Amino acid sequence: MNLGNLSVGLSTYLLVGAMLFCLGLYGVFAKRNIIAILMSLELMLNAVNINFVAFNRFLWNQKIDIHYILTGNVAALFVIVVAAAEIAVGLALVITIYRNRQSTNVDEFNWLKW
Amino acid sequence: MGTIVFFIFAILAIAAASGVVTSRNIVHSAFYLALSFSGVAVLYVLMNADFLAAVQLLVYTGAVSIMVVFAVMLTLRGEVSDSNPENRKWGWGAFISVLLFAVIALVVLTNSDWRVLPSAWTSGGSAEDMSLLLLSQFMIPFEAAAVLLTVALAGAVILAKGVKENQ
Amino acid sequence: MFKEMHDLFQWAWLIPALPFLSFLLIAFVTKRSKGLSSTVSILAILTALGLAIAIGLGIIQSGAELVEHPVIVSANWLNIWGLKIDIGTVVDPLSGMMLFVVALVASMVQIYSLGYMQGDKGWSRYYAYQSLFAFSMLGMVLATNLLQLFIFWELVGLCSYLLIGFWYFKVSAREAAKKAFITTRVGDFGLLLGILFLYNKFETLDFTALSAALSTNLQNVAVVGTVGYVTVMAFLIFMGPMGKSGQFPLHVWLPDAMEGPTPVSALIHAATMVVAGVYLVAKMYFLFEASPVALQFVAGIGAFTAIFAASIAIAQDDIKRILAYSTLSQLGYMVFALGVGAYSASLFHLMTHAFFKALMFLGAGSVIHALHEKQNIWDMGGLWRKMPITGTTFFIGVLAISGVPPFAGFWSKDEILAGAFQNGHPIIYAVGLFTAFLTAFYMSRLFFVAFMGPEKPQNHPHESPLSMTIPLVILACFSAIGGLAALPEHNFSFFIHFGEFEPEAMNWGLAGISVVAGLLGIGFAYYIYVKEAIKAESIAARFPIVYRILNNKYYIDEVYLWLIHHIMDGLGKVLYFIDIYIVDGIINGIALLTRGSAKVLRRTGTGQLQTYAMVFFFAVVVIFMVFAFGEGQLSSLNPLAMLGGVK
Structure with missing residues (x-):
């Protein structure tokens, strides 16, 4: 079997994206350390980016104007921008909370309680 | 050849991601995270998104990971080997995540239309193409993103600096 | 060449x-x-x-x-x-x-x-x-184009705000700055709407392109209602000039703007910024010309402002306020001139007015400077002898604004009045003529009281330094000879006109009438304030109500205050009642119900973010499954199907 000719299809990429997304989701649900939760969020955003780029790549059509067909990549770029902003503000919040509560443990953050 | 590279790095990215969420040492988690980001960057290269791959390496592997490491250092207390524990409901979390993955996988695999193979790629995806698109059709979102970054920067500085009492 | x-x-x-x-x-x-x-x-x-x-x-x-x-x-x-x-x-x-x-x-x-x-x-x-x-x-x-103009229009408004409030440590200056900014903003809002409307209809904001687009649109009879929306556009655009050029009823900010330093009043609130409105109407004249209704409105507002402000100026005692109301009145002149179609006359008056009004404001500043911030004309007197340059130049300004030939104001004012008369607006002509009489009267009153008459012993005026008198002299020269631009063959209206140029001969009869009106005003003032044949006080005593109304500027500020206090507040009270007893009643009932149920349900809120996230995501997965595998109503909305996905 010639592995070089065996191309990887769209669904494979989507599955990789889904895998990363679900791992991130698990991290968000299961971790106690709030920084770990932020890391997991980044994983999820990355997974979404994989999907954007994959759709862009595989539904690419030479006949359509190139300036429209790169839209998926642009969306991914914007996601990266938002993610960067999110992690900056998120970590600043973590540090502020840590300063007040001396803790990064989400279980102890229960201000939303009645 | 491309296939081999794909599987190596896809598996690397996924393995590193599972490392992030399973490691009990938060410092290890942060390093796994950087590894996972790099793996994804290689996937971008395979999908002819060179510019995005570069941005991925710069922003995620470079900046975000470093920031996470800094935040870890600033907030770490107690034993580092038990700095990243699971909570009591982790089983439920695992269940929902696996369920979601199962549903997505089912949809993707039972759908023949999505088993698209790549068509020939001639050009596109370079920084030049992206910038053309960003400065014409996506000009307003582009400017908005710039404003967002500025605001986030200022907000992060203010939050992290903290407000002094009696001021 | x-x-x-x-x-x-x-x-x-x-x-x-x-x-x-x-x-x-x-x-x-x-x-x-x-x-x-x-x-x-x-x-x-x-x-x-x-x-x-x-x-x-x-x-x-x-x-x-x-x-x-x-x-x-x-x-x-x-x-x-x-x-x-x-x-x-x-x-x-x-x-x-x-x-x-x-x-x-x-x-x-x-x-x-x-x-x-x-x-x-x-x-x-x-x-x-x-x-x-x-x-x-x-x-x-x-x-x-209009957008560029609008940006700079707002910028001059900002500068006006900054300069009125220049002495920001004075409460009155701060208040006046805010008043000016907010009042003009009312007009600017209309202007912005007008600009958007124009853009929406013609898809260009360029003056020349707009003009061309409008004329083709007007020729196209098939476009029903063109004149209708052109009128609306013209009204909206005219709101900007109403605010900026202090036309009734948005004139209230201009007299208060005198809180700024006097040179600022001369520059911004007499000669340049306030005529921006006139300039805008002139630039957009092709639009106004297409709508007779809008032109009528412009003429009416202008004429009313002219006579209204002039009548207030008669009974004011503050030298800067007199000049401010005079500015309003003269702006009204320019605006109604545009309204009656005397396009070049209006812009001619804009130019001459800039010369003599700046001159008079600077002269007033010189007086105020010499008297250490005294602004009441009754505290002055006999200043001509002590301040010969200021006095002489001011006198030239008075002659110019009163329309005495050969000074600048005569030529422009006469052209406006002639335009109003010849274009068939006899009422506006009469109003303009009477305003000319009033103008001459109050300006001479100001001059006679402040510069002639007995000296006040408590004052020790001295002539201002050269840096102040030289500009006065230069502006006085322009006020004296500026009007002669009407004389040569290639005169002012040869260069600045709208539509076809038609050289017009001077109508010496009409000019004579306006000169007589001006001289009558001066003579009248001389009679009352120099000869004191009739005591000013006795006139005021004879018509106390008229005097009080004029002295209080027709109570416009008070009316606005009253409107805000009573109508707005009264409406507020009614709405408050409705809010408290009807809206809140319903809301409170719902709230009580919610509260009861909340007492039970709040046990589910554990405060654990991750629990919330899990519940949320579980619901997402369920909805996703319904879309992906379900049948019937919900799955017909299937987003995957739209993507060409699940069959």
Whole structure:
């Protein structure tokens, strides 16, 4: 079997994206350390980016104007921008909370309680 | 050849991601995270998104990971080997995540239309193409993103600096 | 010849650019050094004035050719899908005239301020604002399209705000600045709506393109209702001038704006910024001309403002307020002149008015400076002997505004009145004539009371320094001879006119009537205030109500206050009642229900974020499954199916 000719299809990429997304989701649900939760969020955003780029790549059509067909990549770029902003503000919040509560443990953050 | 590279790095990215969420040492988690980001960057290269791959390496592997490491250092207390524990409901979390993955996988695999193979790629995806698109059709979102970054920067500085009492 | 001129006109952008440069220099470099700041600012505006004069001479030399084909230099500024905005400069006789007037008055005022603002703590800030104002005003004059004009329009409004509130430590100055800014904003809102409407209909904001688009649209009979929406556009656009040029009922800010330093009043609130409205109407005249209703409205508002403000000016005692109401009245003159179709006369009056009103404001500043901030004319008296230059130049200003030949005001005012009469507006002509009489009366009253009559022993006036008297003399020269631009064959209206140029001979009969009205006003004032044949007090005593109404400016400010206090507050009270008993009643009932159920349900809120997230995501998964695998109603909305996915 010639592995070089065996191309990887769209669904494979989507599955990789889904895998990363679900791992991130698990991290968000299961971790106690709030920084770990932020890391997991980044994983999820990355997974979404994989999907954007994959759709862009595989539904690419030479006949359509190139300036429209790169839209998926642009969306991914914007996601990266938002993610960067999110992690900056998120970590600043973590540090502020840590300063007040001396803790990064989400279980102890229960201000939303009645 | 491309296939081999794909599987190596896809598996690397996924393995590193599972490392992030399973490691009990938060410092290890942060390093796994950087590894996972790099793996994804290689996937971008395979999908002819060179510019995005570069941005991925710069922003995620470079900046975000470093920031996470800094935040870890600033907030770490107690034993580092038990700095990243699971909570009591982790089983439920695992269940929902696996369920979601199962549903997505089912949809993707039972759908023949999505088993698209790549068509020939001639050009596109370079920084030049992206910038053309960003400065014409996506000009307003582009400017908005710039404003967002500025605001986030200022907000992060203010939050992290903290407000002094009696001021 | 024309080729070289064209090269010269391409440099018109330098005229606003120089003051802007000086603003930046003062703000960031020289602000600590008073001497340097004022030098930079004055050098910049004088250079701009030199350029403006060069361009003006160029325009006169190129003659008729430029009237038909203005020189437009523009660069693309914005090009976002569907919105294309240029930024550039347009040189035609109208903008050339405005450039000259603005640059001249601005440079005179800046030189004058060297004396007037002596020792003020905010010296550098003052010159920075002055430069910024000169930049904005000159930029506005050169605008090629409505958006560019609007930006500079707002910038001059900002400068006006900054300069009225220049002495921000005075409460009255702060209040006046806010009042000016907010009142003009009411008008600007209408202007912005008008601009958007125009863009929506014609898809361009460029003046020439708009004009062309409008005329083709008007010829196209199939476009039903064109005249209707043109009228709406004209009304909306006219709201901007109503605010900026202080037309009734948005005039209330201008008298209060006198809280700023007097040179500022001379520059912004007499000669330049307030005529921006007139300039805008002149620029958009093709729009107004297409709608007779709008023109009628413009004429009516202008005429009413003219006589209304003039009648208030009679009973005021503060020298600056008299001048302020006089400015309002003269602005009304320009506006109604546009309304009756006396296009060139209106702009001619704009120019002459800028000369003599700036002159009189600066003269008033000189008096106030000499008397240590006294502004009541009854505290003055006999100033002519002590301040001969100020007195003489002021007298020239009074003669000019009263329409005595051969001074500047005579020519322009006469053209306006003749235009109103000949274009078939007898009522407006009568109002204008009566206003001319009132104008002559109150200006002479001001002059006789303040400059003649007995000296007040408590005053020790002295002539102002050279830096203040030289601008006075220069402006007095222009006030004296500026009107002669109406005389030569290629006269003012040859260059600045709308539509076909029709040379008009002077109508000496009508001119005679307006001169008589002016002289009558002066004579009347002389009779009352110098000869004291009739005591002013006795007139006031005879008609106490009239006097009080005039002295209190028709209680317009009070009416606005009353409206806000009673109508707005009363409405507020009613709404408050409805809110408290009806709306809140319902809300409270719902709230009680919610509260009861919440008592039970709140046990589920554990405060654990991750639990919430899990519940949320579980629901997402369920909905996703319904979409992906479900049948019937919900799955018909299946987003995957839309993507060509699940069958």
